[in-house]
Amino acid sequence: MTPSTTFSGRTLALFGLGGSGLATALSLQAGGARVVACDDNPERMAAAAAQGIPTADLRAADWSGFSALVLSPGVPLTHPAPxxxxxxARAAGVPVIGDIELFCRERAVRAPGAPFVAITGTNGKSTTTALIAHVLAAAGLDVQMGGNIGTAILSLAPPAPERVHVIELSSFQIDLTPSLHPSLGVLLNITPDHLDRHGDMARYAAIKERLVTGADHAVVGVDDDHTRAIADRRAGPLTRVHVGEGATEPGLLVRHGMLIDGRASPPVPVADLTGIAALRGAHNWQNAGVAYAVASALGLGPETFAAALQSFPGLPHRMEEVGRRGGTLFINDSKATNADSAEKALAAFPRVHWILGGKPKEGGIDSLAPYFPRIAHAYLIGAASDAFASTLEGHASYSRCGTLAAAVAQAAEDAAREPDAVVLLSPACASYDQFRSFEDRGDQFRALVRALPGVTTSTS
Structure with missing residues (x-):
């Protein structure tokens, strides 16, 4: 745990008692602050009270006694309404902050030079965060990984000069962190997402840019218009990462799957990414490029980095190789909850048996039309089935399977008739129509595939 000492002796309101909220309350108490916590869920209130966290209905509280409101990042700050x-809090002149802000303040007083790597972007944040942490740990560094990926930041060990914090940040978390100042700030990409929570694309992009603006050294993927413009505006130290056959910008380049350090003269080949199963696709090549930028900034050489890549296991539900049956490869990309994410998966394979559907996002799959020729057959599940069928009509063959179990069974049967086939779950939808979460959806896909006769896995 990192005790939050910067509010010692003062009283804070806290709203949101999920995992990170509980960790924040305990951290504040350990640092000498008084906490009054609240949640809309009475069960969470009771669980907090059982851990010794004072709770109350903040509607009836005297806000003049609070030094800050610590807000869960899942709670609306600005849109659709505060x-x-x-x-x-605003009526009482009380600042609204999040747990990342508490960490930043603690780092500033405890170990201001401690390495702090912050990663954001619309897609790829978790894989990049895990990859950076894996590479640094493989090199023997003391690494703490958390934030938006798993462990709450204040549950990690505290900042120290020789300890590297590798932290994934969502736009919600950045919005609650006014003093964000990482030593290395990574921005992967920006595409439309969470606009219901940020109002419009301009505001969403501006929030992401704050991570770059506040960083000592910025690492920016420059493969979309928003991030390229942000990189062009960056005044301080900057490493650009560009993926594509025509990649020529100074910085780190990935051409035909080869990661090249274009900052050197002559350019230095770093690693061949084409044979690494956990990093399939150009989007993962971008992740590897920014990971090398961070690793090299922290003193790791190309040989050390390339060796660590070979043992990276990847993350569940993100282009995860679930198993093989004969020549058929089964890929779990359940984390692809929007069309932009699904595009990355479709681009990684020349031909796929594609399982998709769920609770649709705005725009559906219209933007994926350039990839329809790659679809051997589409297997539609969930609430989006009719809309997606309409989009695919005349462009790709499809079946309305309804359930994931039916889709897996039919896709496996169809794929068995082809050599080197790929069955891809990349839903381009939220999961909440049929599943508890994208993790639940991916877990069920994995179980269904591994129950098929003749399937082999890396652990079987």
Whole structure:
């Protein structure tokens, strides 16, 4: 745990008692602060109270006694309307912050030079965060990984000069962190997402840019218009990462799957990414490029980095190789909850048996039309089935399977008739119509595939 000492002796309101909220409350108490916590869920209130965290209905609280409101990142700050706690805090002149802000303040007083790597972007954040942490740990560094990926930041060991914090940040978390100042700030990409929470694309991109603006050294993927413009505006130290056959910008380049350090003269080949199963596709090549930028900034050489790549296991539900049956490869990309994410998966294979559907996002799969020729057959599940069928009509063959179990069974049967076939779950949809989460959806896909006769896995 990192005790939050910068509010010692003061009282804070806290709203949101999920995992990170509980960790934040305990961290504040360990640092000498007084906490009054609240949640809309009475069960969470009771669980917090059982751990010794004072709780109360903040509607009836005297806000003049609070030094700050610590808000869960899942609670609306601005759009579609501020949460009622935000309105009360602002009316009382109380600042609204999040747990990342508490960490940043603690780092500033405890170990201001401690390495702090912050990663954001619309897609690829978790894989990149895990990859950076893996590479640094393989090199023997003391690494703490968390934030938006798993462990709450204040549950990690505290900042120290020789300890590297590798932290994934969502736009919600950045919005609650006014003093964000990482030593290395990574921005992967920006495409439309969470606009219901940020109002419009301009505001969403501006929030992402704050991570780059505040960083000592920025690492930016420059393969979309938004990030390229942000890189062009960056005044301080910057490493650009560009993926593509025509990649020529100064910085780190990935051409035909080869990661090249274009900052050197002559350019230095770093690693061949084409044979690494956990890093399939150009989007993962971008992840590897920014990971090398961070690793090299922290003193690792290309040989050390390339060796660590070989043992990277990847993350579940993100282009995860689930198993093989004969020549058929089964890929779990359940994390692809929007069309942009699914595009990355479709681009990684020349031909796929594609399982998709769920609770649709705005725009559906219209933007994926250039990839329809790659679809051997589409297997539609969930609430989006009719809309997706309409989009695919006349462009790709499809079946309305309804359930994931039916889709896996039919896709496996169809794929068995082809050599070197790929069955890809990349839903381009949220999961909540049929599953608890994208993790639940991916877990069920994995179980269904591994129950097929003749399937082999890396652990079987």
């Amino acid at each position: 949460h009622w706690t935000v309105d009360l």
